[in-house]
Amino acid sequence: MVEQLQSHYTFTWTHHIADIPQTAWDGMAIPLKTPFLEWEWLYNLETSGSATAQNGWLPNHLTVWRNHQLIAAAPLYVKGHSYGEFVFDQQWADLAHRLGIRYYPKLLGMAPFTPAVGYRFLIAPDEDEESLTEMMVAEIDQFCDHNRISGCNFLYVDPNWQPLIERYGFTSWLHHSYIWQNNGFHSFEDYLALFNANQRRNIKRERRSVEHAGLRLQVLSGDEISRGLCSLMYDFYSDTCDKFGWWGSKYLTRAFFEQLYPNYRHRVVLVAAYAEADDRRPVGMSICLTKGDQLYGRYWGSIQDFDCLHFDACYYTPIDWAIRQGIQTFDPGAGGRHKKRRGFPAAPNYSLHRFYDPRLTQILQAYIRQINEMEQQEITQANAELPFKQGHPNS
DSSP, X not given: OEEEEETTEEEEEESOGGGSOHHHHHHHHTTSSOSTTSHHHHHHHHHTXXXXXXXXXXXXXXXXXXXXXEEXXXXXXXXXXXXXXXXXXXXXXXXXXXTTOOOOSEEEESOTTOOOSOBOOEEOTTSOHHHHHHHHHHHHHHHHHHTTOOEEEEOSBOTTTHHHHHTTTOEEEEXXXXXXXXXXXXXXXXXXXXXXXXXXHHHHHHHHHHHHTTEEEEEEEGGGOOHXXXXXXXXXHHHHHHHTGGGGOOOOOHHHHHTTTTTTGGGEXXXXXXXXXXXXXXXXXXXXXXXXXXXXXEEEEESSOOTTXXXXXXXXXXXXXXXXXXXXXXXXXSOOTTTGGGTOOEEEEEEEEEESSHHHHHHHHHHHHHHXXXXXXXXXHHHHTOOBOTTSTTO
């Protein structure tokens, strides 16, 4: 751990979140909407061998202390590549290479492998967020300069935090996710009523296909989840990733899934598909996380291809459960081809970037407005194609 003293604050960089007291960290993380900055989640990623230096994700968390009390923190990673981020900056890396600029390593703020909005600095209650943020940005700049880091990037940022960071010279890059919103639904039928007649029939047909295959879907959460189911979820996840080869994005280890039990299963929701012939072991499963009125879809898999099981286990059954639980938003994860047809409008999200080479900074600032305008056009077009009935705001 490297420490620097500034006034009566101590700034510490550490490669292990285990070096930071969980209670102090979670005192700042638990009040946030996102579950992905909580100590247990990040600790699990590190200790399971998922987010490690060997995998190109060197944890390098910044903490701020006053009189031995943790008052602010930023979960950060030194990256040697751009994989697992789902913000595709390879064009910037290629440009840097052509200019003779070393792009890697870079400093990254996000929950590894998790394209879900909510990243921000953690600030203790009753502290001056603006002054602490200014000092933390200055400390990050100094760290990057000293270690020849090409840039600092915050991905999937909390929209309420974004304006504060923009004040310190970070440039916003627009992207989009597909997010389901609970528009006052009381039942799954209310959700179906959004769609035009053709798509309502399609969704009903897809769910019947799962029933006709002799499958029963069950939602399990909290204490209903066993250690064995967590381990089995890795098998489904691994198999799905392997089907896509190089593009499979298999970053998590079996240990990661097994360590969700017992200390993080209170956030986990499993949708398990059981065959009528054997209801002891699921033949397919998806995993989501939940916190407050938010639901986040993560991974899924099955032992064989069942017609439409993916749609039911990853979208329809989680939506049905979300409505009954009073969930307000459901982020089903990366990608959009299947999601648009199932009532997930495109929603903007932003990443924030600072390059330390003036040539890259000049090019970024010259073109980012045009890039963001093109992205906004894509969002508008995607939402114009949603299969909602006439009269709906997105139809």
